[in-house]
Amino acid sequence: MNFKQSFILAIKSLLTSKMRAFLTMLGIIIGVAAVIILVSLVDGFENLMLDQFDSIGANTITVSLTPRGSTRTVDVEDMIKLCEDNPDVLLAVTPNVSAMASAKIGTEDLSSSITGVSEDYLKISTSEIGLGRFLTYNDISTRQKVCVVGSYINKEFFGGNGINQTLKINGNTFKIVGVLEEVADSTESSSDNKIIIPYTAVRSITAFSFVSSYTFAAKDETMSEQAKAIIENYLFSIFSNDDLYTVASMAEMLDILDTLTGNITAILVGIAGISLLVGGIGIMNIMLVSVTERTREIGIRKSLGAKHFDIMSQFVVEAATTSAIGGVIGIILGIVVSIVAGKMMDLPVSPTPLSILIAFSFSAAVGMMFGYFPARKAAKLNPIDALRYD
Amino acid sequence: MIDLKDIYKIYVDGDAEIHALDGVTLHIDKGEFVAIVGQSGSGKSTCMNIIGCLDVPTSGTYSLNGVDASTLTEDEQAEIRNKTLGFIFQQYNLIPKLNLLENVELPLIYRGYPPKKRTELATDALERVGLGDRLRKFPSQLSGGQQQRVSIARALAGNPSVILADEPTGALDSKTGLDVLNFLKELNNDGNTIVLITHDNSIAEQAKRIVRIHDGKIIEDRPSERCKEESV
Known part of the structure; x- marks a missing residue:
């Protein structure tokens, strides 16, 4: 059978x-x-x-500083210099300041995340500019109240014509100069709902002036560990205490x-x-x-x-x-x-x-x-x- | 062809030994029609199990078609049952969920015949027992006599050397029982070797030779009355 x-x-x-x-x-x-x-x-x-995570980039390294009680500190210039000193490993750096602020368009409240960055953000993030332009060195250095928004805000509130329109952050009027390309599905809960402003402008609208968070980009993913080591060594040489900062690479977090x-x-x-x-x-x-x-x-x-x-x-x-x-x-x-x-x-x-x-x-x-x-x-x-x- | 030599089958029940077969020697030639008669408990069923390769003797030799069948493994026994023996049971033993054709095809499936050949042989066998027009019926749709004819067809389909019939009329009324016996006679006339197991003397008389078993021993081995009459 x-x-x-x-x-x-x-x-x-x-x-x-x-x-x-x-x-x-x-x-x-x-x-x-x-x-x-x-x-x-x-x-x-x-x-x-x-x-x-993808919208941040797998080659990135985030640095958080908590220099409580320390007399020494680092600022944006130091970080940029660190980047320039290690051109083989580090590609770019941007401050990454989450602004505790509320945004409004007209009378409507937004749930968007508001982040202060420098003009190098585009080199680090996987985001691309869809319409208009990104923040420039000039915007940063002169603390311009301009912003780049995610595609959700552009579609939902301006019908796709958000360039040169304005929105208010903590009562300050910001002009929209650019719109990011869609990365998710342009819904409220996606990463398309965000507002990016010059980190220098964050100081104007909130009480905080110390930049405590940075995002570095390694040349590529394989250099993440090496880049992390360089940054850690540098920070240790400043603070002599590794409790005062944390360095995390995206590759590690993905792992x-x-x-x-x-x-x-x-x-x-x-x-x-x-x-x-x-x-x-x-x-x-x-x-x-x-x-x-x-x-x-x-x-x-x-x-x-x-x-x-x-x-x-x-x-x-x-x-x-x-x-x-x-x-x-x-x-x-x-x-x-x-x-x-x-x-x-x-x-x-x-x-x-x-x-x-x-x-x-x-x-x-x-x-x-x-x-x-x-x-x-x-x-x-x-x-x-x-x-x-x- | 069937050759039992000094066969003992002993069951152990606690301390007691039960001699189901107590030194049976029996020879059956090709073309014979033998009835093995005995009361229940006489050992006739054990005898049939051994002839049917369903059981092995405790001692003694049994050869079937020249093959020593007393020391076979279970699978070898199965192969002999499949190729040389055809069984007809008192309870017909058809599989209810298979139709007549499938029931008759079963032994041919286990023999490894291809589907076409199987269907052909099974159809032939069913035609021979007069049920060629009911191939797709199920056993439950037939009368007892018809079901027994299906089981005869199943026994015949593989063209076995020996047909073993265990009380084939036991579950039938006397008229259909007689039909079945007549059919067995016909098969015997066509040259088939038939071994009939029964407790009923009048049925045994329908065979050509009667072997009577009592307490595991053969106490009588003679031609039947029918056979004597025919030879006169």
């Missing part, structure tokens, strides 16, 4: 008791769907984070994010795997019942010349078919649910072929594993006893 026959036999056997077959599959369906949904959502979440989501995925897949295991036990249970019910059939088949392997393969294939069909249904369910959930949670979710492949082969393997024991029980039946069984 070949595989094809076993398969046809298995399908027939499943069709004779559809309800039972479905209930048996349910564990596998839920397990497979859970694997796909969870992996897809974590994936979507990771993609979302990566998108946001951390990667490890983190990897761990989350592993935990979630583990939990979903438990439900696959339970599903497998369900299949084993039903297969054992089925073997008992069909003892007489097994006896007949054996009396007609079925060998150990023939009976084995009949039941293993039946178990594997049950769980594989359950797997296919679970995959479809998983894809549908994860796409719907992704839409609802605003995550860029796309079920990966790998997770689907793993889920499917795992479910088929579960069927075979848990089908093996009942199948062996069937194959070991004594034909004489089996024929007399009622």
Whole structure:
């Protein structure tokens, strides 16, 4: 008896008791769907984070200064000089000041992030200018009240004609000189909702005057570590105390994010795997019942010349078919649910072929594993006893 | 062709040894129609299990078509059952969820015949028992006599050397039982070797030779009355 026959036999056997077959599959369906949904959502979440990091650039290094009580300090000029002293490693630097300020257009409040930077920001960020121009050296040095906005603000409030319009930050009027190219989907929650102003202008509108945060760019990603070391050495030479500053490279943070989501995925897949295991036990249970019910059939088949392997393969294939069909249904369910959930949670979710492949082969393997024991029980039946069984 | 030599089958039940077969020697030639008769517990079923390669003797030798069948592994036994033996059971033993054609095809599937050849042979066998027009029916749609004919067709399909019939009329009324017996006679006339197991003397008389078993021993081995009449 070949595989094809076993398969046809298995399908027939499943069709004779559809309800039972479905209930048996349910564990596998839920397990497979859970694997796909969870992996897809974590994936979507990771993609979302990566998108946001992407707009900063993987070659960047952020520096935060907290020189409490220290008499020594560094300013923007020092940082620029550090950059110029290491032209092989460091590409550029910009102050990166988050302004604690509120922006308004007319009477409407904006939820935008407001960041003060220098003209070198464009070299560091992956953002591109879409319309108009970026901030210039002149804007910075003369503390011009000008700004560059994200595409969300341009579209939502000015219908795409935001250049030369104005908005108010803490009551100060800023002129829009440029619009950044869209990086996400121009929604309020995306990184397209931001306002970039000269860092020098931040001093005019808020009480803070000390620039405590900088963003460096390494020549490329592979130099991140080297660049980080140079910056750390420099800062240590100034402060002699590494509690007063922190230096973090984006590459490092991406690594951390990667490890983190990897761990989350592993935990979630583990939990979903438990439900696959339970599903497998369900299949084993039903297969054992089925073997008992069909003892007489097994006896007949054996009396007609079925060998150990023939009976084995009949039941293993039946178990594997049950769980594989359950797997296919679970995959479809998983894809549908994860796409719907992704839409609802605003995550860029796309079920990966790998997770689907793993889920499917795992479910088929579960069927075979848990089908093996009942199948062996069937194959070991004594034909004489089996024929007399009622 | 069937050659049992000094066969013992001993079951151990606690301290007691039960001699189901106690030194049975029996020879059956090709083309014979033998009835093995005995009451329940006489050992006739054990005898049939050994002839049918469903069981192995505790001691003694059994050769079938010159092959020593007393020391075979389970898979080798299965192969012999498949190729040289055709079984007919009291309870028909058809598989309810398979149609007649599929039921009759079963032994041919295990023999590894390709689908076309299987269908051909199975259809032939069903035509021979007069059910050629009901290939796609299911066992439950047939009467007992018809079901027994399907099981005969299944036994015949693989063209076995020996047909083993275990109480083939036990579940049938006397008229359909007679039909089945007549059919077995016909098969015997066509040259098939038939071994019939029964507890019923009148049925045994329909065979050509009667072997009576009691307490695991052969106590009588003679031609049947029918055979004597025919030879006169």
